[in-house]
Amino acid sequence: MGGAVSAGEDNDELIDNLKEAQYIRTELVEQAFRAIDRADYYLEEFKDNAYKDLAWKHGNIHLSAPCIYSEVMEALDLQPGLSFLNLGSGTGYLSSMVGLILGPFGVNHGVELHSDVIEYAKQKLDFFIKTSDSFDRFEFCEPSFVIGNCLEISPDCTQYDRVYCGAGVQKEHEDYMKNLLKVGGILVMPLEEKLTKITRTGPSAWETKKILAVSFAPLIQPNHADSGKSRLVHLPPVAVRSLQDLARIAIRGTIKKIIHQEALSRAGNGLKNPPRFKRRRVRRRRMETIVFLDKEVFASRISSPSDDNNNSEDVEDERPEEEETKPSELKPEPPVNFLREKVLSLPLPDPLKYYLLYYREK
Secondary structure, three states, X not given: OOOOOOOOOOHHHHHHHHHHOOOOOOHHHHHHHHHOOHHHHOOHHHHHHOOOOOXXXXXXXXXXXHHHHHXXXXXXXXXXXXXXXXXOOXXXXXXXXXXXXXXXOOEEEEEEOOHHHHHHHHHHHHHHHHHOOHHHHOOOOOOEEEEOOHHHEOOOOOOEEEEEEOOEEOHHXXXXXXXXXXXEEEEEEEEOOEEEEEEEEEOOEEEEEEEEEEOOOXXXXXXXXXXXXXXXXXOXXXXXXXXXXXXXXXXXXXHHXXXXXXXXXXXXXXXXXXXXXXEEEEEOOOOOOEEEOOOOOEEEEOOOHHHHHHOOOEEEEEEEEOOOOOHHHOOOOOOOOHXXXXXHHOOOOHHHHHHHOOOOOO
């Protein structure tokens, strides 16, 4: 088994490696990947493998390799306020990263076949909301998960701006998947062993781009042997935010602005000395790679002409060299959740404080 990028010692190092290999290319995607620790979605006994660029499967629980998720996130071209449907939502790791970009006025739905995986995803989502300081740095579009077969979605469901399917799709189901999209929407799915991006440019017009050669486990066909009837999947309704929710979003946004202004005021006009730069030798890897994810799944980047210009050559790379510090100063300060501190210091009843913090107890 191999990976497209080197293993990291922690989540940030994994993201650094994905950036260096150009699997992560935009700031929004980078921020989402750094905000959620991949290891949090592993069972405790398997966390040693969390920062390797490999898939993980245990029973019905499955996580794709980081290089796959990063390519999917980049291809979806996510923006705040869009609607997203995740077919085969699994642990909720991808849905939660998407939710950080969609913001409070987006829509974030997932369909998952296995009830035990739905419960696992809900536990991980609750853990993220209650324990992660990243939750306060973003306005989060919380995902909603429903159980069912994604090939049995009710025909009267709403269409979505972005759709991802995490299982292999055969040609016979391509039109079914396309019909889940709004005009202007983007669908990303493994279609006939190619991770494929399909953009709906009109009511009957499509643009298709192949991204990666992949091998995913195929979609599970509906089984009507017991009742002979289809079990239609009804997705959550797209509801208007309540006045309470809108007020909470506005208050949290105002507090964040105040915190930012206070930080600028404390900093004044003084600027730190710009970091010096040192050169280090970097061997660039050819971008055409092969990654074996498990016994069934692999991925290889489809090469582009620009890759050939960077093949196996030593280049000089500039990296900031910080001023020398004493050993006692090298230990980083623990991060401070300024939003939480500010909310808890307000002269408000405790229930209202907890409401502004989404009832978090920490």
